[in-house]
Amino acid sequence: MKKTVEEHAARFSEMADAYDDSKSDEYHACASLVIEYADPSAADTVLDLGAGTGAIALALAPDAERVLARDISEGMMDEGRRKAEEAGLSNVEFAYGEFRDPEIDPDQRVDVVTSNFALHHLADDEKREAIRVMAATGARRVVLGDVAFFEEPDPAAPFYGPEVDDPATVGTLVEAFTDEGFAVTTVERVHDQVAVIVAERGQALSEPGAETGGPE
Numbered sequence: 001m002k003k004t005v006e007e008h009a010a011r012f013s014e015m016a017d018a019y020d021d022s023k024s025d026e027y028h029a030c031a032s033l034v035i036e037y038a039d040p041s042a043a044d045t046v047l048d049l050g051a052g053t054g055a056i057a058l059a060l061a062p063d064a065e066r067v068l069a070r071d072i073s074e075g076m077m078d079e080g081r082r083k084a085e086e087a088g089l090s091n092v093e094f095a096y097g098e099f100r101d102p103e104i105d106p107d108q109r110v111d112v113v114t115s116n117f118a119l120h121h122l123a124d125d126e127k128r129e130a131i132r133v134m135a136a137t138g139a140r141r142v143v144l145g146d147v148a149f150f151e152e153p154d155p156a157a158p159f160y161g162p163e164v165d166d167p168a169t170v171g172t173l174v175e176a177f178t179d180e181g182f183a184v185t186t187v188e189r190v191h192d193q194v195a196v197i198v199a200e201r202g203q204a205l206s207e208p209g210a211e212t213g214g215p216e
């Protein structure tokens, strides 16, 4: 993490008013794919990490039972709360939570985890820890849209601010999900430096029939 959690929170709270109007075409394309792949059912609880002003959380709320939106910036979440109220969405809960400690009730069921354009603020070892936390929720699907490198990063490229951003390679992220027992089912290349990764739980070996699934 190139800045502390407090520094990131203050920086985002400062820009919260203008945030929604400042986004690139690639950001919008990435967010649309995250929403599309998340695809919750009406009984699902979605956990959106680094939720900001609610681009993903608010879009998914009409299709899900509940959306837990977690972020470190109260300014960003206040915008999200305002928009949720305006849209009449009462099933979205914005509350403080970090990637590595989303502060959700241990008994809370989570079916789908989403995150868009946020994980790249963490260093790679912290991203791994965050992905471990996502896995520990028991979610069947994680959809991560983020700044991530398919190729050698170009330091002059627009998606990467070396002072505040610390993007991983796509390979590092895929490996982290695989290490946590997910199957990575989709990798979308939105831009050389913007990826959407869909990670899903395979059938556990202990589940009936899993060991005998092949030809006999």
Ligand SMILES: C[S@@+](CC[C@H](N)C(=O)[O-])C[C@H]1O[C@@H](n2cnc3c(N)ncnc32)[C@H](O)[C@@H]1O
Binding pocket: 005, 008, 009, 012, 031, 049, 050, 051, 052, 053, 054, 055, 056, 070, 071, 072, 073, 076, 097, 098, 099, 100, 115, 116, 117, 118, 119, 121, 122
């Ligand atoms: C670029 S915004 C993305 C917001 C939203 N997901 C979207 O798609 O518009 C990044 C967000 O990540 C949050 N963030 C940064 N570091 C975080 C951390 N360690 N834990 C949780 N959220 C974090 C920031 O406060 C900010 O709201």
